[in-house]
């Protein structure tokens with residue numbers, strides 16, 4: 037049986053806002069922040085950010101909202117300011133934060149509680165699985 | 173009546189080789205040359221080329237064939253070496269050559285003869301044109 | 309009130325035109341027959357006052373390189389700058405963008421299975437600037453916003469004329485479903501027949517050009533009987549810029565169109581140059 | 590002799606896997622159930638000896654930015670380097686490309702009206718490297734050439750599952766018409782369900798994952814009943830990487846497939862991780 041989306045929201049735009057998804061509205065709002073994070077693929081740029089965060093953010097013309105979210109290490113605020121997680125992950129890397137730290141920060145859990153929550157999803161694996169064929 | 177291509181070549185690849193057209197084979201061969209020409213959108217790079225052509229070509233890893241074609245200002249050889257006219261035009265600009273100079277160089281005509289040839293195409297404009305409607 | 313497609317403006321975009329404008333050569337014997345095509349277009353635009361231009365053109369090695377060459381690219385930037393192209397043209401005025409309408413277009417095109425490349429930053433070259441220099445000479449700033457669509461005419465495989473017409477028609481559907489009240493001008497730039505490279509440099513084909521000019525309004529599907537390679541053979545290697553005209557024609561929709569103005573002149577630079585203005589009949 | 594599609598290899602590509610390999614954690618209790626999925630795949634590959642891998646994956650902000658974001662990008666480079674992605678993974682080995690086959694694919698895809706972006710230079714990220722680190726652990730150099738296809742899973746609108754399956758099928762047609770004698774491995778990387786961003790971070794959906802794993806081989810069209818947005822809701826915002834699997838499945842062609850190997854484990858990092866190996870029955 038085909039699983040159906042949990043909500044009755046069928047309008048794509050509404051669904052995007054509800055999840056939320058990184059679409060044109062967010063991409064427009066977040067361009068500068070994402071451009072800065074994209075620059076962090078290069079170590080010299082990561083070092084420059086660490087050496088003078090204010091100057092580096094100014095160079096990329098972060099909006100005040102974006103600058104505040106970065107200063108406060110507030111991931112949800114970065115997302116609201118148009119940050120995309122694929123680029124933000126590079127900023128998180130500078131702070132030594134992995135995806136589970138990010139998860140904890142965003143959900144308000146401790147990292148241990150977040151990790152424990154991840155494990156509980158294993159209980160939902162359907163038991164009625166097609167048996168695995170042995171390697172021929 | 174729909175004009176038909178002048179040749180009976182219908183296979184796209186053959187037609188590409190016959191004209192010739194800038195396809196994957198040429199694009200692969202010409203990448204370095206085109207990358208150098210693309211850099212000439214910036215004046216600093218044009219100046220660097222003029223200041224030391226050898227060093228600039230070396231920086232872009234031109235193949236020996238490409239380097240020779242550039243040194244000799246041989247447009248047909250640049251095309252054979254995978255140069256694309258949209259990028260080569262920027263190199264021609266450095267030499268002060270316009271598209272009619274290029275045309276003359278490629279066809280072996282003098283520039284005046286090439287220009288005169290261009291004018292003769294006007295004679296081939298079909299006389300039976302749909303009358304122009306006056307601006308309303 | 310619904311957004312309205314008020315007309316379609318088609319023109320050659322030869323860099324030499326920019327040189328002629330820079331030098332003030334509009335009335336010289338060489339240039340006059342070309343510039344003569346534009347007074348009726350300017351008068352019509354003054355009356356029609358478009359708010360947004362949806363412009364189909366091709367990049368000439370300013371914004372795109374062979375590392376990432378899109379078949380179809382759609383701008384979604386707040387503004388679009390011109391820049392030094394390397395051959396001495398002035399740097400032209402920037403355009404204001406219309407991101408909300410751009411994203412509406414992009415959403416609609418992807419839903420219609422066009423695999424576009426979305427550009428939140430995009431330089432526009434003479435192929436976009438010169439048509440507006442011709443249409444609004446001497447203005448301080450452009451009186452309309454821009455949505456640029458770039459079609460690959462540089463590196464084969466190019467999209468076919470058939471695919472370009474389909475792209476245009478999909479743009480038309482998107483504009484039909486837009487909730488704004490803008491007056492929208494469709495533009496196609498480039499061509500007509502010309503070839504800059506190779507032993508056939510200087511080639512033109514007035515027969516093919518006339519076929520295109522005569523069929524574009526009433527029977528655009530007639531232009532889709534050729535592959536892109538066949539168009540290159542018929543129109544010259546840069547004559548494939550007619551793909552921009554074909555897509556723009558598609559964006560006007562399958563409605564009866566009247567020809568407001570047409571001009572065709574040989575030669576401008578190495579090119580058979582044309583301008584054409586169509587409006588819903 | 591004709592080129593032959595010998596199988597399809599699907600796997601998650603979570604960056605954390607790269608960290609585990611770097612640390613040698615393969616046999617720890619946390620990682621063992623995930624790495625346990627790969628011995629059968631390695632044995633099969635040792636026997637099957639593919640020459641070329643056609644890999645569907647998505648860029649994670651290394652090669653593409655929002656200035657030029659392609660829906661579908663196809664590599665046509667002589668080689669593909671990995672590079673620093675900014676979060677401490679080792680820089681992985683380069684891949685040799687297969688430009689001739691890439692251009693054949695590109696020609697065929699554009700003729701089939703896929704509006705791809707062609708990349709003569711392209712960095713590949715962990716999404717391409719980690720699957721081969723898993724498949725060929727410890728090799729000096731990759732024993733096969735690469736043709737990378739990147740699908741936009743970053744910025745909406747994404748291509749629909751239906752369009753991705755159609756892309757894959759068009760790749761299959763292209764491979765069928767290729768004159769070489771290569772042994773071709775199809776790969777799809779990413780997923781399964783996971784969400785990194787927002788208040789729903791940590792979300793997974795074993796039901797949807799199992800639906801995908803159970804239908805991919807025999808009934809891939811079953812996965813095309815959702816929009817990309819619905820997939821994001823069902824699978825999490827990064828779970829949309831299943832689009833890569835769907836396209837790869839399409840590239841195997843509409844032939845009966847046998848499941849050689851399957852593994853599914855929760856959690857790896859924030860992800861429901863899976864590996865799957867299919868071969869023509």
Ligand SMILES: [Fe+3]
Pocket residue numbers: 321322368435498499546549
């Ligand atoms: Fe042009």
Ligand SMILES: [Fe+3]
Pocket residue numbers: 602603649716779780827830
């Ligand atoms: Fe991923």
